Amino acid sequence: MNEIAIRAENLSKAYHLTHQVGQVRYKTLREDLLALPRRLGSIARGPASSIETFWALKDVSFDIHEGTVVGIIGRNGAGKSTLLKILSRITEPTRGRAEIYGRVGSLLEVGTGFHAELTGRENIFLSGAVSGMTRAEVQRKFDEIVAFAEVERFLDTPAKHYSSGMYVRLAFAVAAHLEPEILIIDEVLAVGDAQFQKKCLGKIGEVAKTGRTVLFVSHNMAAVQNLCESGIVLDTGRIVFAGPIEPAIRFYLEEKTAAPREAELRDRRDRTGTQTLRFTEVRILGTDGNELATVLSGQDIVVRFYYESQQELNNANVNIAFNLYNPQGVVITNLNSKDVGRLRLPIAKSGWFECVWPKFSLRAGIYTCALFCEVNGEIVDWLQSAFQIRVEEGDFFGTGSIIQRGQGEILVTYDWRSSGEHPVA
Amino acid sequence: MSQLETEPTATQAQTHLPRQTRRPTVVVQPTHGLATLNLRELWAFRDLLIILAGRDVKLRYKQTALGVIWVVLQPLVAALTFAVIFGGFAKLPSDGSPYVLFVFCGMLPWNLFAGALQRAGNSLIGNSNLISKVYFPRVIIPIASAASVLIDFAVSLIVLFVLMLIYQVMPTWQLVALPFFLLLTLLAATGVSLWLSGLNVYYRDFSYALPFLVQVWLYASPVAYATTIVPEQWRALFSLNPAVAFIEGFRWAILGQSALTxxxxxxxxxxxxxxxxxxxxxxxxxERGFADVL
Structure with missing residues (x-):
C-alpha cells in the first residue's frame, strides 16, 4: 500500500448562525458593544437562543493514500466544500486535525485570483503566485498553460472581455500545471463546454497516473465514476459511506442520504456573483397559481424565481437561466430568457421572474437545477443545485395512457398514422 | 503530459521537508494562543507580494487619461495651496526654507503614510474573493497594498528634486539619512495598516472612520506647519505621533534644517x-476567521 497523503482525524467545523433579519453578514462595532452585556449575561444563563451552532462538518476521519483519486459525494450542505476548504487551509477547523503530506493545489472556484481589469498574461502570473508558484515556475510553465487553455489570441486582452468558458479554461490550466502533489478540485467542471470538460477530466486522470493524489467534488456522477477509485459520501457533515467508488455512488443515488435540507435559498452561502441581485426563493406553480410539490409530465407549469435587488433597473440587459440535471449529474436542458428573446426584464427592489413552461416534457424523476442570473453582462447570482423538480408520470399525450418508466428522460410530441400503400420495388 | 512525469524531483524539492522523514508538510488544526509568524512561508510567497503590489499600481491608473500626471499633480497642488494659505496669508515660519519646498518635504512621507493606510485599510475586503478561495499568508495583502504607494513616492521624490533645482537648494551630506526616515515611515504605516485592515474585516466601521482618521492625523502632524510653532510644553506629547519624526526627519535630510531632535x-x-x-x-x-466572515 502506498504511503498516506492525507490523514484526517475528527475534523469538525462549526458556524454560528445568528438569526436576524436582513442580509448583513458583517458586524458593526456598535452592535458588538451593545451586545456585550447580553453576552456577559449569557455566560451565566447559557447561550442565547438567537445564536445557533451549526456543524458543517462533524468528526470526519479518513486516510487517503498517495496516488488515489477520491470522489467526495454528497448533497448540498453535506459539508463537501467545507471539507475541501479546511484541507486547503482557507478556513480553520473548529476541532480535530489533518496531516497533509505534500504540496496542495486547490481549485475551489473558477477564476480565483483573476482580476477583470488585468490581461490574460498578467492574470496567469497573479493566479500562479496566489497558488504559491514563483515567477520563474510560472514562466517555465507559461506556454504550456496558454496552449492548454487555448487563449493565445487573447493573452493581452483584459479578462473582463473573456467569455466564461475562456475564464474557466485559463483557471483550470493554471491550477493543473501547478504540479501539486495533492490536487483538490471542487465542482469547477459544471461550467465550460463539453469538449473542454473532457480535456479537464483527461488532465485530472493524467495527474493521478503520475502518483499524485486527487480529491474531486462533482455532482456529475458519470465523471466521478470514470475518474475516481474510491469515494467518500458525506451527509449533514458526517461520513456515511467510505469505500470503492461504485458502491459509494450507489449509496448516494439510492437516497440513503437525507433529503436536501429545506434551506431557504436566501440563506445559501455557496453562491457566486456580485450579489447585487439575489434569488431568495423558487416556487413551481400550476396554471391556477397553486404551488406544486410534484409536477406531472405534460402539465402546464410556471417556475417562479423570487429575488431581492439592491437597485431598481428598468432597462438592464438581463439573462436568467436554469439548467436541469438528471441524478447522474448530466445536463438535460437549459432554459434561459435570452434565447427566447426576453432581453430586457425590468428589475424591482424585490419581485419575481417567471418561466412559463407549457406541457412539461420530462419523464418521472428528480431533476436538480442550477440557477443563474446575469445583469448587463455581469454574473449577479449563481447557485449550483438551487432547487429540484420532482416529476411523476402524467398524461403527457392526453390519451390517459400511463407512460412507461425507464425509457429515458424526455418526452416529445409526436403522432402516428398508417396507410395501405406499399412502396413498389 | 510527459512534463509531469519527468520532473517529480522538482516538485518534491518545493515541499518543506524531505520525503523520507514522513513528517507532514502541513498540519491543519485549530490554532491557539500566540500564532507565530511563519517567515519562511512569507518568503516563499514573495513573488505574490510583488505581483499584488504591481497589480494595485496598474489598476489605480489604468483607465485614467492623465495617468502618472496625477501622482505629480496631487502633492504639487496641495503643497502650493498650503504654501499660499499658511506661508503666504498666515505667515507661518518655515525654518528658513522656501515654503513650497518646506511643505513638499513634509508631504512626501505623509502621502506615503496616509496612502498606505488608505490602500491597506480596505485591502482585505477588496480581495475577499482571494481570501475565501485560496490559501496564502494573509499579511501579504495589506503589506502589498501599502507597498504599492512606494511608486507614487518615487515619482514625488523626482518632483522634489526638480523643485530643489528651481529653488536652487543644494542637498547636504545629511541626505544619506533619508533611507532611515523612509524605513521609519514604512514601519509606522505598516503597523497602523495591519491594525486597520484586520479589524475592518470584522467591523466595517473602520472603512468610514479611515478618511476621518487620516484627516485628523494630518492636522496633528507638522506637514503644513513647522514643529517650532507647537508650544514647548506640548512638544513631548506632540512627538508621540511618529509622523512628527519622519516628517521633520525628511526635512532635516533634504533641506538640512529642521526641528528634529x-x-x-x-x-x-x-x-x-x-x-x-x-x-x-x-x-x-x-486572520483565521477572515474566510468565514468575508
Missing part, C-alpha cells in the same frame, strides 16, 4: 515598533 527619533521608533508588533499580533490572531 534625538528624542523625536527615539519615541517615533518605539511607537512605530509597538504599532508594528501589536498590529502583527492582532492580525495573526484574527
Amino acid at each position: 534625538i528624542e523625536m527619533i527615539v519615541s517615533a521608533t518605539l511607537v512605530s515598533l509597538m504599532f508594528f508588533a501589536s498590529g502583527l499580533y492582532v492580525f495573526r490572531r484574527i
Whole structure:
C-alpha cells in the first residue's frame, strides 16, 4: 500500500448562525458593544437562543493514500466544500486535525485570483503566485498553460472581455500545471463546454497516473465514476459511506442520504456573483397559481424565481437561466430568457421572474437545477443545485395512457398514422 | 503530459521537508494562543507580494487619461495651496526654507503614510474573493497594498528634486539619512495598516472612520506647519505621533534644517515598533476567521 497523503482525524467545523433579519453578514462595532452585556449575561444563563451552532462538518476521519483519486459525494450542505476548504487551509477547523503530506493545489472556484481589469498574461502570473508558484515556475510553465487553455489570441486582452468558458479554461490550466502533489478540485467542471470538460477530466486522470493524489467534488456522477477509485459520501457533515467508488455512488443515488435540507435559498452561502441581485426563493406553480410539490409530465407549469435587488433597473440587459440535471449529474436542458428573446426584464427592489413552461416534457424523476442570473453582462447570482423538480408520470399525450418508466428522460410530441400503400420495388 | 512525469524531483524539492522523514508538510488544526509568524512561508510567497503590489499600481491608473500626471499633480497642488494659505496669508515660519519646498518635504512621507493606510485599510475586503478561495499568508495583502504607494513616492521624490533645482537648494551630506526616515515611515504605516485592515474585516466601521482618521492625523502632524510653532510644553506629547519624526526627519535630510531632535527619533521608533508588533499580533490572531466572515 502506498504511503498516506492525507490523514484526517475528527475534523469538525462549526458556524454560528445568528438569526436576524436582513442580509448583513458583517458586524458593526456598535452592535458588538451593545451586545456585550447580553453576552456577559449569557455566560451565566447559557447561550442565547438567537445564536445557533451549526456543524458543517462533524468528526470526519479518513486516510487517503498517495496516488488515489477520491470522489467526495454528497448533497448540498453535506459539508463537501467545507471539507475541501479546511484541507486547503482557507478556513480553520473548529476541532480535530489533518496531516497533509505534500504540496496542495486547490481549485475551489473558477477564476480565483483573476482580476477583470488585468490581461490574460498578467492574470496567469497573479493566479500562479496566489497558488504559491514563483515567477520563474510560472514562466517555465507559461506556454504550456496558454496552449492548454487555448487563449493565445487573447493573452493581452483584459479578462473582463473573456467569455466564461475562456475564464474557466485559463483557471483550470493554471491550477493543473501547478504540479501539486495533492490536487483538490471542487465542482469547477459544471461550467465550460463539453469538449473542454473532457480535456479537464483527461488532465485530472493524467495527474493521478503520475502518483499524485486527487480529491474531486462533482455532482456529475458519470465523471466521478470514470475518474475516481474510491469515494467518500458525506451527509449533514458526517461520513456515511467510505469505500470503492461504485458502491459509494450507489449509496448516494439510492437516497440513503437525507433529503436536501429545506434551506431557504436566501440563506445559501455557496453562491457566486456580485450579489447585487439575489434569488431568495423558487416556487413551481400550476396554471391556477397553486404551488406544486410534484409536477406531472405534460402539465402546464410556471417556475417562479423570487429575488431581492439592491437597485431598481428598468432597462438592464438581463439573462436568467436554469439548467436541469438528471441524478447522474448530466445536463438535460437549459432554459434561459435570452434565447427566447426576453432581453430586457425590468428589475424591482424585490419581485419575481417567471418561466412559463407549457406541457412539461420530462419523464418521472428528480431533476436538480442550477440557477443563474446575469445583469448587463455581469454574473449577479449563481447557485449550483438551487432547487429540484420532482416529476411523476402524467398524461403527457392526453390519451390517459400511463407512460412507461425507464425509457429515458424526455418526452416529445409526436403522432402516428398508417396507410395501405406499399412502396413498389 | 510527459512534463509531469519527468520532473517529480522538482516538485518534491518545493515541499518543506524531505520525503523520507514522513513528517507532514502541513498540519491543519485549530490554532491557539500566540500564532507565530511563519517567515519562511512569507518568503516563499514573495513573488505574490510583488505581483499584488504591481497589480494595485496598474489598476489605480489604468483607465485614467492623465495617468502618472496625477501622482505629480496631487502633492504639487496641495503643497502650493498650503504654501499660499499658511506661508503666504498666515505667515507661518518655515525654518528658513522656501515654503513650497518646506511643505513638499513634509508631504512626501505623509502621502506615503496616509496612502498606505488608505490602500491597506480596505485591502482585505477588496480581495475577499482571494481570501475565501485560496490559501496564502494573509499579511501579504495589506503589506502589498501599502507597498504599492512606494511608486507614487518615487515619482514625488523626482518632483522634489526638480523643485530643489528651481529653488536652487543644494542637498547636504545629511541626505544619506533619508533611507532611515523612509524605513521609519514604512514601519509606522505598516503597523497602523495591519491594525486597520484586520479589524475592518470584522467591523466595517473602520472603512468610514479611515478618511476621518487620516484627516485628523494630518492636522496633528507638522506637514503644513513647522514643529517650532507647537508650544514647548506640548512638544513631548506632540512627538508621540511618529509622523512628527519622519516628517521633520525628511526635512532635516533634504533641506538640512529642521526641528528634529534625538528624542523625536527615539519615541517615533518605539511607537512605530509597538504599532508594528501589536498590529502583527492582532492580525495573526484574527486572520483565521477572515474566510468565514468575508
